[in-house]
Amino acid sequence: MSSATPIGASDSGNGPILDIEDIHVQFAGRVGLGAGLFGKKATIARAVDGVSLQMQRGEILALAGESGCGKTTTARAIMGLERPQQGTILYKGEPIWKDLRAYRRRVQMVFQDPTGALNPRQTIYESVAEGLRIHKVKGDEREQVAKALSNAGLRPPERFFLNYPHELSGGQRQRVVIAGALALEPDMIVADEPVSNLDASVRGEILALLMDLRDRLGLTILVVTHDLGLAWTIADRVAVMYLGRIVEIGPAEDVLLRPKHPYTQALLDVVPEAGGLERPILKGETPDPTRIPEGCRFHTRCPLVASGRAKELGIEEKCRGQDLALKPLDPTHFAACHAADIGQIR
Ligand SMILES: Nc1ncnc2c1ncn2[C@@H]1O[C@H](COP(=O)(O)OP(=O)(O)O)[C@@H](O)[C@H]1O
Numbered sequence: 001m002s003s004a005t006p007i008g009a010s011d012s013g014n015g016p017i018l019d020i021e022d023i024h025v026q027f028a029g030r031v032g033l034g035a036g037l038f039g040k041k042a043t044i045a046r047a048v049d050g051v052s053l054q055m056q057r058g059e060i061l062a063l064a065g066e067s068g069c070g071k072t073t074t075a076r077a078i079m080g081l082e083r084p085q086q087g088t089i090l091y092k093g094e095p096i097w098k099d100l101r102a103y104r105r106r107v108q109m110v111f112q113d114p115t116g117a118l119n120p121r122q123t124i125y126e127s128v129a130e131g132l133r134i135h136k137v138k139g140d141e142r143e144q145v146a147k148a149l150s151n152a153g154l155r156p157p158e159r160f161f162l163n164y165p166h167e168l169s170g171g172q173r174q175r176v177v178i179a180g181a182l183a184l185e186p187d188m189i190v191a192d193e194p195v196s197n198l199d200a201s202v203r204g205e206i207l208a209l210l211m212d213l214r215d216r217l218g219l220t221i222l223v224v225t226h227d228l229g230l231a232w233t234i235a236d237r238v239a240v241m242y243l244g245r246i247v248e249i250g251p252a253e254d255v256l257l258r259p260k261h262p263y264t265q266a267l268l269d270v271v272p273e274a275g276g277l278e279r280p281i282l283k284g285e286t287p288d289p290t291r292i293p294e295g296c297r298f299h300t301r302c303p304l305v306a307s308g309r310a311k312e313l314g315i316e317e318k319c320r321g322q323d324l325a326l327k328p329l330d331p332t333h334f335a336a337c338h339a340a341d342i343g344q345i346r
């Protein structure tokens with residue numbers, strides 16, 4: 001271990017558990033469409049382009065937005081799997097890089113696809129014990145595995161020890177993945193689309209499990225989702241991302257019932273049966289992180305600009321030319337919109 005003091009040692013127990021300040025993650029290399037064979041220009045995808053976010057202990061926050069807006073990259077940066085070119089991520093007041101190994105025990109990630117996350121040739125016991133072994137956790141391994149399975153709702157746990165993943169249902173497999181995370185007794189879980197590969201019938205159960213874990217174990221949970229219905233079910237707060245930035249954040253009721261950003265409003269206008277956010281929801285250019293528009297990054301698709309409303313309000317020039325950060329609309333609800341800024345939004 002690189003440092004003398006363990007990560008979080010100076011933690012007062014107050015402050016946010018996670019404090020992300022203006023992180024940027026860029027990917028290089030993909031050549032833009034239309035570039036000729038000889039005129040190849042290196043392009044840079046600004047996948048995460050200035051995300052700031054704080055999480056309080058014991059809260060469930062949903063990070064929502066269309067496919068490609070940078071949710072997974074943000075989650076991977078939070079896990080230390082992607083190193084931002086710029087910005088800081090503090091866990092209990094200290095940079096996560098200080099002792100990444102200790103941090104990765106305190107904060108566990110649950111991935112989207114429970115089948116891919118489990119080794120088909122490993123028993124459930126082995127899968128859940130793996131993290132304990134990697135982190136050389138002391139104590140009775142059998143007991144720890146049993147407790148984790150039980151906390152993930154697989155009871156009696158011993159019944160599952162010798163099963164293989166293919167012998168379980170999709171919902172049970174996701175519970176095993178969650179048990180693997182719980183075995184390390186983390187403070188926080190980052191779950192990337194935890195139910196999107198599951199049958200609709202078991203999604204509710206897994207969401208109920210996550211909420212129950214927060215209530216019983218005091219876990220802090222960041223859940224990444226393209227589904228605002230899921231955010232409504234589970235989250236205390238919702239952050240809406242567009243082209244690498246959070247454009248609106250606040251208590252779930254405020255953001256989902258009284259959205260202030262035209263992008264959030266557009267997302268909420270989509271009929272869920274029509275496929276939710278997996279398909280394009282707005283006219284205009286599809287968002288491309290290699291070409292983020294000047295000004296407000298949403299202005300090329302913004303209904304306020306397209307309808308002439310922004311012009312009427314005298315903000316059109318700003319929308320087209322002036323980038324903006326999140327601003328408080330009240331102490332807990334923030335949006336990055338020039339119209340919201342002057343109180344002119346439905
Ligand atoms: N390893 C990578 N190399 C190049 N581009 C990437 C890489 N990972 C993600 N991207 C790009 O970054 C953008 C954001 O992706 P991602 O974070 O996966 O979005 P989301 O999870 O919201 O769907 C996308 O345009 C994606 O193509």
Ligand SMILES: [Mg+2]
Pocket residue numbers: 071072073
């Ligand atoms: Mg993703």
